[in-house]
Amino acid sequence: MKPQNWCGNSDGSIHRSPGGMPAYNPGCTTATTRSGKMENECKATQGGTLKDQLQQEWPKWENQRKKYSNSVTWWESYVKKKNRYIFMTEGKERARDDKMMENFYSTCIYDILQEPTQPREKSARLRQLNAKIIRLYNKRLRAITVDARDPTIYQGENPSLFHLTQGRKRRDARIIIEIRGENRNLQTTTRGILNTFVGHMKRKYGPIQVDDECVDQMMNAGHIRVAETWGDIIDKPITAEELQTVVHRGTGNDMPGQDGMGMEFFKKNWSIINDEMLIMFNHMYSTGNIREQQKDGIVVCIPKTTAPKTPADYRLITLLNTDYKILARIVASRLRPILAELLHPSQHGGVHG
Numbered sequence: 001m002k003p004q005n006w007c008g009n010s011d012g013s014i015h016r017s018p019g020g021m022p023a024y025n026p027g028c029t030t031a032t033t034r035s036g037k038m039e040n041e042c043k044a045t046q047g048g049t050l051k052d053q054l055q056q057e058w059p060k061w062e063n064q065r066k067k068y069s070n071s072v073t074w075w076e077s078y079v080k081k082k083n084r085y086i087f088m089t090e091g092k093e094r095a096r097d098d099k100m101m102e103n104f105y106s107t108c109i110y111d112i113l114q115e116p117t118q119p120r121e122k123s124a125r126l127r128q129l130n131a132k133i134i135r136l137y138n139k140r141l142r143a144i145t146v147d148a149r150d151p152t153i154y155q156g157e158n159p160s161l162f163h164l165t166q167g168r169k170r171r172d173a174r175i176i177i178e179i180r181g182e183n184r185n186l187q188t189t190t191r192g193i194l195n196t197f198v199g200h201m202k203r204k205y206g207p208i209q210v211d212d213e214c215v216d217q218m219m220n221a222g223h224i225r226v227a228e229t230w231g232d233i234i235d236k237p238i239t240a241e242e243l244q245t246v247v248h249r250g251t252g253n254d255m256p257g258q259d260g261m262g263m264e265f266f267k268k269n270w271s272i273i274n275d276e277m278l279i280m281f282n283h284m285y286s287t288g289n290i291r292e293q294q295k296d297g298i299v300v301c302i303p304k305t306t307a308p309k310t311p312a313d314y315r316l317i318t319l320l321n322t323d324y325k326i327l328a329r330i331v332a333s334r335l336r337p338i339l340a341e342l343l344h345p346s347q348h349g350g351v352h353g
Contacts, residue, residue: 200311257321
């Protein structure tokens, strides 16, 4: 392949101009080699940045805990705000690197088009660079979209250009661009679509008038008192081993709630935050002190059909905050051994196994 004009230095790094882009240096390496070097440079700047920064800032955050009434308030009002700032800063840096890579690929494409080479040779190299741009765009979308695992990709296999293109088509198909409400009026604006879904959810999940006597009868029917021995087991403080088991049980690919902190955050940084998390979760468990922000979630609309027309054609799921889900897992794991004594023999739904 003929050498190009945009290239790297002799030591394998990218020679940059004062503006940040790779500098012009006649007669060096090929476009493919240069782009690979620049990719490695961008990846090297991202490795371990978040964990290292959190490890550096965490002692400072711990010193601020005494200014709050309890660990839950400190976690929700201070730590999450600081952590969100780190995420946003890192996101801006990665977006800048991605944009630089995209501009670099575009420059390489322009250089190839100007070469006096055979069209067949140009076509092969242009397809390679186009595939790199698509992969770069797909990586950017992973952070802002919910995508199920592609069943055509084997475990451990890297997605090909075909898989990335198909995934992009699926994401485009999930975007709601129009919806019909209860009065069959077609809504195409963002506000109109949101109002239609909000009205549908209020009608479906809103409170209904129920006789208080009927509620009392239902509560008293089949009421079973738990043995005192089980009560002692359920009420005992959460241990460090129990909390660590719950945190590391999942796959780590769970979607985060509105705080943006997924299970992967807790797993990767557990050695840093484990002591404070044990104090916080024990306070939540023993006192029931759960902030309203921790119970908020993000509603995602999953289509039930290939051509959804109304809100009823969507399945609504809620993405909850990870700290709330961890506490729910602890409660579930403690209740599981005594479910057989509490539930009726005919109860099968929602029972493990």
